[in-house]
Amino acid sequence: MHLGLIPDGNSRHLLLHPSAAPYAPGVSAAELMLSHCSSLPVVESVSFFALSRDNALKRPGKLTGAATRAVLEACLRSLGEPLARPLALRFLGDLPLLDRTVAFPDLLSKSPLLDEHCAPRNITSVSDLCASLSTLSSPPPSSPSLPPLHILPHDLDLIIRPGHTRRLSSFCLYESAYAELRFPECLWPDFTPEMLDAVLEEFRGTERRFGGLGEEPKTGGEGKLERGEKPVAFVTGNKGKLEEVRSLLSDGVPGLVLTSLDADLPELQGDPAEIVREKCLAALGRAGGSPVIVEDTSLCFNALGGMPGPYVKWFLEAVGHAGLNKMLDGFEDRSAYARTVVGYCAGGADREVHVFEGRTDGCIVQPRGGGEGGGFGWDPVFECAEGDDRTIGVTYAEMDKVDKNRVSHRARAFGKLKVFLAGTRN
Ligand SMILES: O=P(O)(O)OP(=O)(O)OP(=O)(O)OC[C@H]1O[C@@H](n2cnc3c(O)ncnc32)[C@H](O)[C@@H]1O
Ligand SMILES: [Mg+2]
Structure with missing residues (x-):
């Protein structure tokens, strides 16, 4: 600024x-x-x-x-x-x-x-x-x-x-x-x-339009809004997240129409809930007056006291899947957990950010699954320890998308958001 x-x-x-x-x-x-x-x-x-x-x-x-x-x-x-x-x-x-x-x-x-x-x-x-x-x-x-x-x-x-x-x-x-x-x-x-x-x-939290109408949220194929429907913008720069969130919110919240805004929001260092609050308020200015949803995802290694946590994006970019594995060499404990913190803000006069968290336990393994493209983020190196035999001992990248959405950190956080939204929209 x-x-x-x-x-x-x-x-x-x-x-x-x-x-x-x-x-x-x-x-x-x-x-x-x-x-x-x-x-x-x-x-x-x-x-x-x-x-x-x-x-x-x-x-x-x-x-x-x-x-x-x-x-x-x-x-x-x-x-x-x-x-x-x-x-x-x-x-x-x-x-x-x-x-x-x-x-x-x-x-x-x-x-x-x-x-x-x-x-x-x-x-x-x-x-x-x-x-x-x-x-x-x-x-x-x-x-x-x-x-x-x-x-x-x-x-x-x-x-x-x-x-x-x-x-x-x-x-x-x-x-x-x-x-x-x-x-x-x-x-x-x-x-x-x-x-x-x-x-x-x-x-x-100020919406800035620079003389225009503000960024137009994309409805992503949902078509025109019906009576009683309200668009909610998911603001993210990550296509993998968007795909999963579309699927996670595709049912269960009457009247919710998810739109997407491709924006890489600034992220301050710190506690994930704080990061999400900041992201949410920054997102309000981009969403043309719609309520907004943002999220921040961490991958936390227990042997490292929860690091890299919210900084995993930069570790992944710098050292890749192999480097994430190497970080745990020398430790017996290769357990980890994935955590998504979601922020929702209704916007307008209401600037309160509602925060929901989801966590899934697993461990860090050599990359499996993900195909030629390498898969979404660190999916290939995160072996899930929860759910059933379709998910336990299976990396996120090896799983069917439906199975990941049954057990994932993101599914759990967005599950809580859905309950909240259903309550506020009735
Ligand atoms: O615009 P935003 O929403 O912030 O998207 P981002 O890509 O910057 O995402 P984060 O700040 O939450 O950083 C999380 C990192 O973890 C990756 N990631 C997030 N969710 C994941 C998942 O379910 N599986 C694998 N990798 C994931 C993601 O690609 C990033 O490298
Ligand atoms: Mg980010």
Whole structure:
């Protein structure tokens, strides 16, 4: 996500706190916020409004320049400190209006986090925007202070402006076309990392349509909806899962029509139930207003205390079936369990995520079944220990699809979801 921050309200804060060092609270807030942003995986880049040309020209002689200089210096200094992770950071402002003593080139060259895409840019007024647009039809300007528009980083997703003012004031006029805008009811120096977390949490469930109608869920051949039928979108990037879930939900829930949305949702590290909650809220924004279902599947080795668990996807991609087996060499215990955690959210005003879990025990074996394509995921190396003689001692890949759907982790989790949905739809 590309986050825009407009630090408004510093002068008013000073009036309310005359004993505070001028602008120091705003500077601390900026340092704290940028450092916090670097610890949030969801924030990839930040554009920070440092000084608007309009602002500076219309308030000559005011402290604006000094305040901005202080904020910039502090922020750039903080970049010299180790951040939690690299953050693409861009300060917007009319730097030539600042005191030349600001050691920009020096600070910029010291920071490994700033590349050419993060250098300060000056599109902070309509005239800047026009000037930039004019460069589109001509060769890039030689002056680094006015780069061509097409090398700007991707559009802003969310702009936050505390300060009791609900406007953009020329901030990133072009890139903010489809940005969500939030205006926390406090002055910038009082805006805390916890408040930022709350805004991000609320933003995550926002449906973004970018001027269109949103992604159209595919009904996958079920045809038109009948009266009383309601589409529910299963959001996944995994075709194997989709096939199984279609079959698992093909009966038993009156009025449910499963649609599918092919999207690889971001997955935070952590507890599977948490991963699913995050995925579910992210899925809401993609599903055009439908309720959503997501799931996350883990493969847990008992000898390794449950690892690789939710990270099995990356282990499988990195080391394959043979590598999964090798991980257990040296251990007597090759037992494992497969676990699916399903998340369901009705959407609209209802943001509650209902979580259902299913687990199946088995053990890790050399790959069997799956044919030439290698089978679905780790199916060939998971030998089931549950069910009957058609499933016990048989790998998922060797089983008939109907048999897997009788005993699988996924079938158990979706069985619980079906009971829940049947209850809510009666
Ligand atoms: O878009 P999503 O739904 O997240 O799909 P994904 O492929 O990223 O799936 P997960 O995050 O749940 O990662 C689980 C990994 O386990 C694999 N997998 C999931 N269910 C499986 C099953 O029933 N049998 C074998 N492999 C499975 C899947 O291919 C992934 O490599
Ligand atoms: Mg995934």
